[in-house]
Amino acid sequence: MCYSNKYFVLTCFSLFLLNNANAQHLDDIHLSLPEIWSRVAANSKTLKMQDFKVLRSLEGVKDAKAERLPEISAEGEYSKITNLPIYTNGLFHTPDQYELPTHTVYSFGAEAYLNLYNGGKVNTNIAKEKKENEIAVAQKNLTTEEIKLRATAYYLDLQRSRIFKTLLLKDISTQEKQLAEIRELLKNGVVLKSDLLRGTLKLSRQKMSLIQLDNDILIANQKLNILTGLPEQSVIETEDSDSAEMPVLKSYADYLNDAIENSPAYRISEKETQLSKLNIKSVKANGAIKLGLYSNYNYSYPQILIFPYSIGLYGLGFNGIKASVPISALYHNRHKVKAAEIQYQQQEVEHADTEDKIRQEVNEAFLRFKEALTRIDVAKENISQATENLRIVNNTYFNQLSLITDLLDADTQLLQTRFDYAAARIAAQLQYYQLQKAIGNL
DSSP: OOOHHHHHHHHHHHHHHHHHHHHHHHHHOOOOOOHEEEEEEEHHHHHHHHHHHHHHHHHHHHHHHHHSEEEEEEEEEEEEEEEEETTTTTTTOOOOOEEEEEEEEEEEEEEEEEEEEEETTTHHHHHHHHHHHHHHHHHHHHHHHHHHHHHHHHHHHHHHHOOOOOOOHHHHHHHHHHHHHHHHHHHHSSSSHHHHHHHHHHHHHHHHHHHHHHHHHHHHHHHHHHHHHTTOOOEHHHHHSTOOOOOOOOOHHHHHHHHHHHHHHHHHHHHHHHHHHHHHHHHGGGGEEEEEEEEEEEHHHHBBBBSOOSOEEEEEEEEEEEOOOTTTHHHHSHEEEEHHHHHHHHHHHHHHHHHHHHHHHHHHHHHHHHHHHHHHHHHHHHHHHHHHHHHHHHHHHHSSOOOOHHHHHHHHHHHHHHHHHHHHHHHHHHHHHOOOOOOOOO
C-alpha cells in the first residue's frame, strides 16, 4: 500500500514536471526579423487605425463620384385651409367670404436635377478625394516603416542583450576558475589576500551586471510581445547575429535616388502639393456658370392654383434646362482664390523643405552605416590584441611578474572588446535598417 502511494506521487510529480516543461516549450517562439515584421503588420493597433483612414478616404472618393448622379427628391403635403376672404372694398373693410367647397388640401410629387456643368467642380472634387486617398495610403506606408523600425530596434536590442549575457556568463565562468587558482596561491603564500578580495569584488560586479542584462532581456521581450500581439508570457528567441552577413554598401547617389522614388514622406509632401493645386481649381469653380436639366411633377387636390377652383385631383409638371450665374462670386470668391494660391505656394516651399530633410536623413544614415561597418573591423582587431594581452599578463601574473590589477584590467579589456564587437554588429544592422527606412525600402 505504501509502495503504491509512493508510486502514485512520483507519477503525478513526473507528469507535473512534463506538463510544465511542455508549457515552457510552447511559450518559446523562434522568430526571424521578417517574421517579426509580419506579425507587427498584422497586429499593430496603430496600423489598424491607418487602415480605417484609408477605407474612409475610399468612401470619400465614392461619395465624390456620386455627385455626378441626378438629385432626386420626393415630397408630400397635407393641410387644412380656411375660407377665401375677398376684399372687394379694400383691405380696411370687411371682406366677403368665399366658401370653399373643401377645406382639405394635399399634394405629392417628385423633382430631379441633373448637373451638366458647374465649372468642373465635380471632377475636381473627385480628383481631390483621390489625392486624399493616395495621401492616406502613403501615410500608412510611412507608419508601417516607422513601426517596423521600432520593432527592429527592440529585436536587435533583445539580440544584443542575449549576446552580452552569453559573453558575460563565459567570463564569469573564467573568473571563477581564475579565482580558484588565486585561492590556491594564497594558501601557499604566493599572493596577497588583497588579490583574492579584488578578484572576488570583480566577480560580484559581473554577477550584478548579469542581473541587469536579464532585466534588459525581459523588458525588450515584453516590448516585442506587445508590438507583435503575442501573449505576455511568450519568450522570443532571436536568430544568431554572428551568422548574419553585413549588407553591401551602395553609393550615396543610389540611396538618394531610391529615397526620391520610394520615400513615403516625399510622396506625402508631393501629393499634398498637388492637392493644394486642385483646391485652387475647385475654389475658382465657385464663380463659374452652372447648367443642368431639371424635371418636376406633382399631383394636387383640389385645384386651387387657378381661380375659379375645381374639386378634383390634377397633375402639373415642368421640364427644362436651368442655368445660373453667381454674379456675387466676382467679389465674394476673389479672396478665397487668393488664399488658395498662397496655400499652394506655401505647400511648394514645404515640399522643398521635405526634400531637404530627406536628403539630410539619407546622408546621415549612410555615413553612420559606413561608420558602423568600419567600427566592426576595428572591434574585431581589438579582440585579437586584447586576447594576446590577456595571455601575456596571465602568464606574468601567475609567474609573479605582474600585479593583480594588471590581470583584472586585461580581463576587463578583453570582455569589453567582445562587447564592443557584438554591439558594433548590432549597431551596423540597426543603422542599415534606418537607412532603408530613410529611402522608403523597409
